[in-house]
Amino acid sequence: MKRMIAAILLIAVAAVGGFAQEKVTLTVMNYQQADQAGYPEDVKIWQDFQAANPDITLNIEVLFNDPYHQKLQAYAAAGTMPDVFYVWPGARSAVIHEKKLAKDLNQLLGAAYLKDFSASATNPANQLGGYMAMLPQSFTYTSVMYVNTKLLADNGFKPPKTYADLKKMVPKLKAKGIAVAMLPNKDAWPMQSCLFSTVVGRMAGDDFLDAILAGKAKFTDKPFVAALEVIQNLYKDGILSREDVQIGYGEAAGMFASGKAAIYIDGDWRAGAYITDKASGKALISPAAQDKDFALMPFPAIPGEKNRGVVSAVAGTGWAVSASLPAGSAKEKAATRLIQYLYSNDVQAIRFNTGAYVPTRKGVKADVEPLVAKVPVFYAENPATCYVIDGVLDPAVYNVINDGLIAIGLGTKTAAQVAAETQAAFESWKASK
Amino acid sequence: MPNRNRLHGEEGRAYWSMVLPAFSIYLLVMAFPIVLSIVLSVSNYSGGKMFGGEPWGFAGLKSYARVFSDPLFWNALKNNFYIVLLSVFGQLPLGFIFAYIIYRRLVKWPGFWQGVLYVPNIISVIVVGLLWQTIFSPNGPIAEVMNDLARAGFQSRLEALFASVGGFNVDDGLVSKILDMAGPAALDWFSDPVPELKELILSYEGAPLSELIGDLCNLFVPRWSPEFLSKPNIAMLPVLFVILWMYTGMYLILFLANMQKIDSQVIEAARIDGASEGQVMRYVILPALSGTIVNSAILAISGSLSSFSLIFAMTGGGPSRVTEILSIYMYNNAFLGRPNLPLANAISLVMVVISFILIGLTKMAEKRYGGKEE
Numbered sequence: 053m054k055r056m057i058a059a060i061l062l063i064a065v066a067a068v069g070g071f072a073q074e075k076v077t078l079t080v081m082n083y084q085q086a087d088q089a090g091y092p093e094d095v096k097i098w099q100d101f102q103a104a105n106p107d108i109t110l111n112i113e114v115l116f117n118d119p120y121h122q123k124l125q126a127y128a129a130a131g132t133m134p135d136v137f138y139v140w141p142g143a144r145s146a147v148i149h150e151k152k153l154a155k156d157l158n159q160l161l162g163a164a165y166l167k168d169f170s171a172s173a174t175n176p177a178n179q180l181g182g183y184m185a186m187l188p189q190s191f192t193y194t195s196v197m198y199v200n201t202k203l204l205a206d207n208g209f210k211p212p213k214t215y216a217d218l219k220k221m222v223p224k225l226k227a228k229g230i231a232v233a234m235l236p237n238k239d240a241w242p243m244q245s246c247l248f249s250t251v252v253g254r255m256a257g258d259d260f261l262d263a264i265l266a267g268k269a270k271f272t273d274k275p276f277v278a279a280l281e282v283i284q285n286l287y288k289d290g291i292l293s294r295e296d297v298q299i300g301y302g303e304a305a306g307m308f309a310s311g312k313a314a315i316y317i318d319g320d321w322r323a324g325a326y327i328t329d330k331a332s333g334k335a336l337i338s339p340a341a342q343d344k345d346f347a348l349m350p351f352p353a354i355p356g357e358k359n360r361g362v363v364s365a366v367a368g369t370g371w372a373v374s375a376s377l378p379a380g381s382a383k384e385k386a387a388t389r390l391i392q393y394l395y396s397n398d399v400q401a402i403r404f405n406t407g408a409y410v411p412t413r414k415g416v417k418a419d420v421e422p423l424v425a426k427v428p429v430f431y432a433e434n435p436a437t438c439y440v441i442d443g444v445l446d447p448a449v450y451n452v453i454n455d456g457l458i459a460i461g462l463g464t465k466t467a468a469q470v471a472a473e474t475q476a477a478f479e480s481w482k483a484s485k
Numbered sequence: 486m487p488n489r490n491r492l493h494g495e496e497g498r499a500y501w502s503m504v505l506p507a508f509s510i511y512l513l514v515m516a517f518p519i520v521l522s523i524v525l526s527v528s529n530y531s532g533g534k535m536f537g538g539e540p541w542g543f544a545g546l547k548s549y550a551r552v553f554s555d556p557l558f559w560n561a562l563k564n565n566f567y568i569v570l571l572s573v574f575g576q577l578p579l580g581f582i583f584a585y586i587i588y589r590r591l592v593k594w595p596g597f598w599q600g601v602l603y604v605p606n607i608i609s610v611i612v613v614g615l616l617w618q619t620i621f622s623p624n625g626p627i628a629e630v631m632n633d634l635a636r637a638g639f640q641s642r643l644e645a646l647f648a649s650v651g652g653f654n655v656d657d658g659l660v661s662k663i664l665d666m667a668g669p670a671a672l673d674w675f676s677d678p679v680p681e682l683k684e685l686i687l688s689y690e691g692a693p694l695s696e697l698i699g700d701l702c703n704l705f706v707p708r709w710s711p712e713f714l715s716k717p718n719i720a721m722l723p724v725l726f727v728i729l730w731m732y733t734g735m736y737l738i739l740f741l742a743n744m745q746k747i748d749s750q751v752i753e754a755a756r757i758d759g760a761s762e763g764q765v766m767r768y769v770i771l772p773a774l775s776g777t778i779v780n781s782a783i784l785a786i787s788g789s790l791s792s793f794s795l796i797f798a799m800t801g802g803g804p805s806r807v808t809e810i811l812s813i814y815m816y817n818n819a820f821l822g823r824p825n826l827p828l829a830n831a832i833s834l835v836m837v838v839i840s841f842i843l844i845g846l847t848k849m850a851e852k853r854y855g856g857k858e859e
Contacts, residue, residue, distance in 0.1 A: 118820055118821075121820060122820050125820070125824055128532060128533055129532070129533070129534065129826075130534070130535065131535070131537060143823055146532070147532035150531075151533035151534075216676075219674075222674045222675075223681060223682065223685050223704060224685060226703060226704045227700035227703050228703065229700075229703040238803065238804070239801075240803065288670075288673045289673055294710060298622060298623045298710055299622075299623065303624075447823045448823070451821065455806050456805075458803065458804050459805045462804060465805075
């Protein structure tokens with residue numbers, strides 16, 4: 053009997069010892085800012101994972117904007133990449149993709165898991181390194197017109213369908229102290245990302261940019277110059293104000309909400325800025341007004357456009373796992389569990405609900421406010437997309453375009469000058485490769 | 486420092502035990518980064534693991550060639566020289582004059598003025614940058630004043646125009662005159678200016694004339710915007726003004742502290758001998774402070790070349806990179822878009838070389854023209 057009890061105890065001890073999991077610590081770099089909408093929800097997302105996974109300890113470093121990229125760059129140089137980190141699919145995270153510092157999520161997560169995501173998200177061709185270094189959480193339309201339909205109606209206008217419609221609004225709206233459209237461009241990237249990419253898509257097309265990259269066309273060719281001239285005319289015709297060039301990206305959303313402009317041009321992600329902040333209970337635009345007084349539209353038809361109605365879009369940001377984690381290790385398993393949690397239906401529903409983005413995960417349902425609900429409708433109504441310039445060109449080239457668009461806004465350079473400078477920058481970049 | 490021959494045995498061990506920790510820290514945090522910076526500037530390192538990762542090697546002086554062939558570098562260098570010139574020939578003389586005025590009590594409440602002039606120095610640079618950015622913004626106080634002035638002028642001209650036609654008597658002639666007042670840029674807002682504006686004005690029939698005039702002001706009065714910031718030749722003026730405003734107080738304190746070391750009997754003797762205030766400053770104070778002036782000039786030069794945060798907060802080097810200085814140019818190459826660390830390191834080393842040259846010139850000037858500090 054004693055022997056039997058001893059044997060049972062021995063087996064029990066062995067079983068407990070065998071099943072007790074070793075505690076794994078994961079280093080994580082999260083991209084977040086405390087004053088951004090959705091921050092409290094983000095904190096809770098991490099706390100919930102920690103509570104549900106006591107065998108994993110998360111060491112989370114939170115940074116935002118340039119400091120995030122600089123730190124990630126420093127980690128890459130030191131060879132001490134965090135285990136899980138936030139990453140861009142294109143040139144913004146070039147080192148990660150080109151040096152293959154992230155694991156191939158196609159292999160790590162497997163086809164069975166990835167089938168729940170849209171094809172655009174799981175297409176490796178949408179990422180700089182040509183492999184799935186990260187899983188885009190969203191597929192972002194970078195050019196959306198937020199239209200205050202009530203303001204337009206009060207002044208006798210309907211939402212614009214053509215460039216001429218926009219121009220027709222200028223005298224009357226200006227007389228009432230209202231800007232027709234607003235696109236803050238002090239930070240240099242918004243014009244390129246949120247409008248010019250779409251204009252290039254319309255006037256020249258993706259084929260043209262491909263031809264430039266292949267050395268078969270030039271930025272000084274007519275279609276690209278014509279696209280720059282459209283931007284030039286927007287300022288000249290009074291549709292955009294030259295003061296917009298001096299307005300910071302963060303300042304404009306509030307100005308639009310307070311009726312200073314009838315149209316606000318930004319990416320789809322900006323819908324989140326107008327909805328109710330869960331912490332304060334306040335919204336820049338009340339849900340009722342979002343529903344009946346505001347619409348999301350593509351930029352109107354431009355005279356001479358080749359590709360009617362296309363809108364610039366790009367794979368969005370997402371999470372990556374460090375390539376340095378040994379295959380099959382406890383750390384790799386823990387990182388996989390974390391990634392699967394971050395892309396789970398529940399977490400993606402929270403993100404959708406905060407207006408951060410429309411998830412690439414299929415079938416995510418959330419009780420979103422009207423303006424955010426209009427984003428997927430906008431996608432459905434505008435299926436034809438084109439490149440976002442900073443997604444296909446090198447920073448050495450697109451930074452020149454960004455600066456040139458500011459100069460056009462200020463009226464200090466012509467479209468032809470900016471085109472020539474861009475071509476020179478492109479040739480210099482090609483020569484340095 | 487102990488004699489090298491005596492550095493053996495216990496004395497040598499004691500010497501090294503005291504020097505080595507500090508020397509090691511110096512090597513690690515000062516010498517190593519400098520050497521690494523030189524190495525990177527002539528390398529083809531393209532990111533990723535620096536040691537033990539993908540191999541990288543010697544690329545020659547390619548990065549330096551690229552720096553010197555980049556117009557943005559020359560623009561940044563030019564802007565830096567403006568700051569150096571302003572610092573050496575603006576902040577130092579002003580700081581010296583203010584210090585002299587306060588030291589000689591040529592104004593009432595010298596302590597108050599000393600405090601007022603020094604206050605900008607104790608405010609965070611970022612706060613100062615954002616403060617002046619707001620002041621110069623299209624929605625800032627300067628814009629508001631300028632817009633009000635422009636509006637008032639346009640409004641009175643419109644009122645006179647309507648009065649001359651006896652009120653709301655709209656015809657093509659009146660409309661043309663309004664368009665003339667608005668200037669050629671306004672013509673672009675209309676497809677057919679005269680009939681369209683006429684139609685707009687007629688839509689106000691029955692409304693008070695003041696409403697129409699107010700709306701025409703909204704339409705035609707150009708809103709003030711710091712567009713001068715976009716002109717390469719004058720874009721730096723507001724930045725230079727802020728730098729002058731911010732740092733002059735620091736030199737005032739430096740000069741004042743050193744003036745207070747001068748024997749007051751020497752000054753009194755000069756005054757009894759009939760020297761004017763100007764002569765006291767020129768022949769007594771200035772030579773006595775030549776060393777301080779040189780040290781201040783070195784501080785000003787090195788500070789000017791390495792300045793970053795104020796301009797980064799105020800303009801970020803924009804618009805369209807016209808207010809970029811070398812440190813922001815380096816930062817943009819190191820961190821904006823695809824990082825180019827060899828190029829960024831080459832820029833930083835060029836900055837170091839320029840600093841050495843300017844400091845060498847300052848030292849030479851002191852040797853040539855300076856007096857001896859008491």
